Amino acid sequence: MKRRLLRVCGALLLSGMAFASWNWSAGKAPPGHECRFYKTLFDGQVQCRLCPRKCIVPEGKRGTCGIRENRGGKLYLITYGKPCSLGNEPIEKAPFFHFLPGTRRLVLATVGCVLRCRFCQNWEISQAKFEDVPYREVSPEQAVAVALHEKVSSICFTFTEPTVYYEYMYDVAKLAHEKGLKTSMVSSGYIETEPLKELLKVLDAVKIDLKGFTEKFYEEMAAADLEPVLNSIKTVKQSGKWLEIVNLVIPGQNDDPKDLQRMCLWLKENAGADTPVHFTRFFPQYKLKSVPPTPVASLVRAYGIAKAAGLRYVYVGNVPGHPMENTACPKCGKTLIERQGYQIVKNALKGGRCPYCSERLRGLW
Ligand code: SF4
Secondary structure, X not given: OHHHHHHHOHHHOOOOOOOOOOOOEOOOOOOOEEOOOEEEOOOXXXXXXXXXXXXXXXXXXXXXXXXXXXXXXXXXXXXXXXXXXXXXXXXXXXXOOOEOOOOEEEEEXXXXXXXXXXXXXXXXXXXXXXXXXXXXXXXXXXXXXXXXXXXXXXXXXXXXXXXXXXXXXXXXXXXXXXXXXXXXXXXXXXXXXXXXXXXXXXXXXXXXEOOOOOHHHHHHHHOOOOHHXXXXXXXXXXXXXXXXXXXXXXXXXXXXXXXXXXXXXXXXXXXXXXXXXXXXXXXXXXXXXXXOOOOHHHHHHHHHHHHHHOOOOEEEEOOOOOHHHOEEOOOOOOEEEEEEOXXXXXXXXXXXXXXXXXXXXXXXX
């Protein structure tokens, strides 16, 4: 199991000597870091107020995410400073297409997730028990030092569900800003509004994984609700921070054209026509091994639905070399950024504008 976990955490390998003398740990009793959003109840119980689950956690137990533990009537984040994934990757892999294209990011993740997606691509770390996954001791100062050493442009919290290691992410992001680095998060958006607003103060960009557009899909496939995710999309948009949306299209599960059309119209109204939307290809995973890969034609159909709904930046993902991975000027239609997998092979943008018609393209360039 552990050998497999190391393979999954492929981002562990960094280019330099930053970790030459650091060892992997696993299974030690973690000291933890006190959580910010919880309430003390009676009988030593506490209620976590970080995500919509609002777990009531008895003494000695953990919440649904598996990494917030009640010790002596206080709630602790047990993965603070203990990432299981740390690496140097292209920003396009997020995928972020309008946020620092062509740059590298330091990716960071700890074990834990609040959702139970049957199609999770990182289930070996998101759904694992903390004690079963190797980690490194990496303080926020060390994480930022590694980012500077690696000469990346940003730090990205991703792979599992970053909001569940909130306090660690917040401290790393705050310090990263102080050192001139940008920060981003790839999240399910399953978080309460107050902590999200606080978190957005130290983030520059957020990608929300909108997994479907029906309560039924969220309930059956992720053991969660859709509504909190929609609220988070609105909150990020209202904050003015850069927002992108990704939707994994799963055959027969969330690819109904009517649902996709409702989703795109909702996004246009609530996130704006300039918010990039990525439709990515599903491959059989975890508990959905019997579902076939998404036909490329389904992604192209979703693309067409989104464009017809008025979204200006729509992409197809997990199909390397597909022309719908490129960025076109929404006014004159000329191709401005060409991608090949995670590589940028051409970027014709001049100061964030189309060089042919001067249209300004939305994004952080
Ligand atoms: S963050 Fe974890 S402990 Fe807190 S409410 Fe959500 S699942 Fe429960």
